[in-house]
Amino acid sequence: MLFRSAGGSLLAEPGQADAALLQPAQGPALAMAVDGNGRQVYLDPYRGSLFAVAAAARRLACAGAEPLGITDGLNFGNPEKPEIFWQFRQSVEGISAACRALELPVVGGNVSFYNEVGGEAIYPTPVVGAVGLLEDPERWCGAGFSRERDLIYLLGAPAITLGGSQFLKFVHGKVAGALPQIDLVLEKRLQMLLRRLIREGLLGSAHSIEDGGLAVALAESCLRGGRGAAVTLPESSSPELLLFGEGPSRVAVSVEEGGSSQRFEELAREAAVPAVLLGRTGGASFTITAGEAGRIELPLAQLQQVYGEAFPWPPR
Numbered sequence: 001m002l003f004r005s006a007g008g009s010l011l012a013e014p015g016q017a018d019a020a021l022l023q024p025a026q027g028p029a030l031a032m033a034v035d036g037n038g039r040q041v042y043l044d045p046y047r048g049s050l051f052a053v054a055a056a057a058r059r060l061a062c063a064g065a066e067p068l069g070i071t072d073g074l075n076f077g078n079p080e081k082p083e084i085f086w087q088f089r090q091s092v093e094g095i096s097a098a099c100r101a102l103e104l105p106v107v108g109g110n111v112s113f114y115n116e117v118g119g120e121a122i123y124p125t126p127v128v129g130a131v132g133l134l135e136d137p138e139r140w141c142g143a144g145f146s147r148e149r150d151l152i153y154l155l156g157a158p159a160i161t162l163g164g165s166q167f168l169k170f171v172h173g174k175v176a177g178a179l180p181q182i183d184l185v186l187e188k189r190l191q192m193l194l195r196r197l198i199r200e201g202l203l204g205s206a207h208s209i210e211d212g213g214l215a216v217a218l219a220e221s222c223l224r225g226g227r228g229a230a231v232t233l234p235e236s237s238s239p240e241l242l243l244f245g246e247g248p249s250r251v252a253v254s255v256e257e258g259g260s261s262q263r264f265e266e267l268a269r270e271a272a273v274p275a276v277l278l279g280r281t282g283g284a285s286f287t288i289t290a291g292e293a294g295r296i297e298l299p300l301a302q303l304q305q306v307y308g309e310a311f312p313w314p315p316r
Contacts, residue, residue: 015143015224016142016143016144016224017062017063017140017141017142017143018033018058018059018060018062018063018143018206018207018208019031019032019033019059019060019062019063019065019132020032020033021063021134021137021140023137028133028134028135028136028137029065029133029134029137029140030065030131030132030133030134031060031063031064031065031131031132031133031134031140032129032130032131032132033056033057033059033060033063033129033130033132034056034127034128034129034130035052035053035055035056035059035127035128035130035210036052036125036126036127036128037051037052037125037164037210037211038122038123038124038125039123039164039169039175040052040164040179041087041091041123041124041125041126042087042123042124042164042175043163043164043175043176043177043178043179044164044178044179045086045087045088045090045091045094045124046090046091046093046094046097047094047179047181047182048091048094048164048179049090049091049092049093049094049095049098049126050094050095050097050098050182050184050248051179051182051248052095052098052126052127052128053070053094053095053098053099053102053104053128053130054098054102054182054184054187054248054249055128055208055210055248056070056128056129056130057070057102057104057130057132057191058187058190058191058194058208058249058251059130059208060130060131060132060191061190061191061192061194061195061206062141062143062194062206062207062208062251063132063134063140063141063198063206064134064139064140064141064194064195064198064199065132065133065134065140065195066132066133066134066135066195067102067104067130067131067132067191068105068131068132068133069104069105069106069107069130069131070099070104070105070106070107070128070129070130070131071106071107071108071109071128071129071131072095072106072109072110072126072127072128072129073109073110073111073112073126073127073129074088074091074092074109074110074111074112074126074127075112075115075122075124075125075126075127076088076091076111076112076113076115076121076122076124076125077113077114077115077116077120077121077122077124078113078114078116078121079113079114081121084121084124087124088111088124091124091126095126095128097184098184101184101185101187101188102184102187102188102191104130136199139198139199139201140198141198141203141205141206142205142224142225143205143206143207143220143221143224143225144205144207144221144222144223144224144225144226144227145204145205145221145222145224145225145226145227145228145229145254145281146204146205146225146227146254147204147227147254147256147281148227148281148282149257149280149281149282150204150205150254150255150256150257150280150281150282151254151255151256151257151261151277151279151280152218152229152231152252152253152254152277152278152279152280152281153252153253153254153255153264153275153276153277153278154209154214154250154251154252154274154275154276154278155190155193155194155250155251155252155253155268155273155274155275156186156190156209156249156250156251156273156274157180157182157183157186157187157190157247157248157249157250157274158274159180159181159247160180160213160241160245160246160247160250161177161178161179161180161241161245161246161247162177162240162241162244162245162246163176163177163178163179163180164176164177164179164246165177165212165213165244165245165246166211166212166213166216166244166246167212167213167240167243167244167245180246180247180248182248182249183249186249186272186273187248187249189271189272189273190249190251190271190273192271193267193268193271193273194206194251194253196267196271197253197264197267200263200267202255202256202260202263202264202267203253203254203255203264204253204254204255204256204281205221205225205252205253205254206251206252206253207220207221207224207251207252207253208250208251209246209247209250209251209252210246211246212244212246213243213244213245213246214233214242214243214244214245214250214252215243215244215288216244217252218231218252218278218286218288219286219298219303221252221254222286222300222303223300223303223304223307225281226300227281227282227283227300228281228282228283228284228285228286228287228300229279229280229281229282229283229286229287230279230280230282230283230285230287230289231278231279231287231288231289232278232279232288232289232290233278233288233289233290233291234291235291236290236291239290239291242290243288243290252278254281284299284300284301285297285298285299285300286298286300286303
């Protein structure tokens with residue numbers, strides 16, 4: 001739901017959509033999103049920086065907005081060290097390549113060097129902020145499952161790895177591995193498709209899949225919409241990869257079954273964007289069935305308690 005601020009602007013409630021939404025007193029709305037992942041850029045400065053630009057623009061598309069441009073904050077260690085300067089140069093080249101492919105002008109930014117702790121450089125962390133335009137302020141899409149019995153689809157690229165993932169870091173204490181490939185042509189088609197689907201009013205929700213992978217993104221959509229979900233994943237020799245693998249150009253969407261889902265599948269085929277049916281929204285639990293790996297079922301109340309303890313709102 002949108003609410004009116006004292007200044008007469010319209011804002012989306014925090015976390016309700018993948019982008020922050022702000023409407024001036026009249027006319028189109030503005031959408032804003034920020035992204036950046038130091039672990040990924042540490043492992044592959046060029047590709048990790050591509051990911052950051054694509055993810056920020058994708059968040060705008062998930063809300064229904066057309067990107068206007070980006071700004072960046074580039075945070076690195078001591079550039080007098082050859083390896084740090086190499087990281088910086090690769091990162092800039094990655095950002096440039098992504099902006100050319102997605103037709104995003106860079107309207108400003110800043111660079112912060114000499115960021116070290118105990119003589120060790122921080123993870124190289126380019127932070128990308130993107131701003132977009134939502135021509136029809138009434139046509140925007142949230143990230144939460146907002147309706148019962150919607151179909152849930154995985155929309156976008158199939159390529160994922162555990163390299164640089166949250167799973168690898170928090171379960172195994174490692175920042176290692178190779179990042180997946182990114183197809184910037186597919187990324188652009190995905191973002192264009194999302195905006196069209198939202199303009200036609202076909203999506204109940206759209207949430208970019210990033211840190212934590214598919215399982216985390218689906219749990220977040222359950223929490224943001226206050227509805228459960230039941231999904232079934234394909235057989236795999238690595239359930240961890242299916243659940244927590246990370247990769248670019250992936251969005252979890254929900255669509256009403258019937259004419260809307262048929263139109264959705266038609267437009268996805270036309271755009272040459274893969275769409276995989278995962279399950280349905282609804283109920284008071286989040287359930288994942290993953291072949292022989294078994295089944296995970298978590299009550300929403302338990303998810304909400306854990307999430308609220310980690311991310312209290314309003315902040316304490």
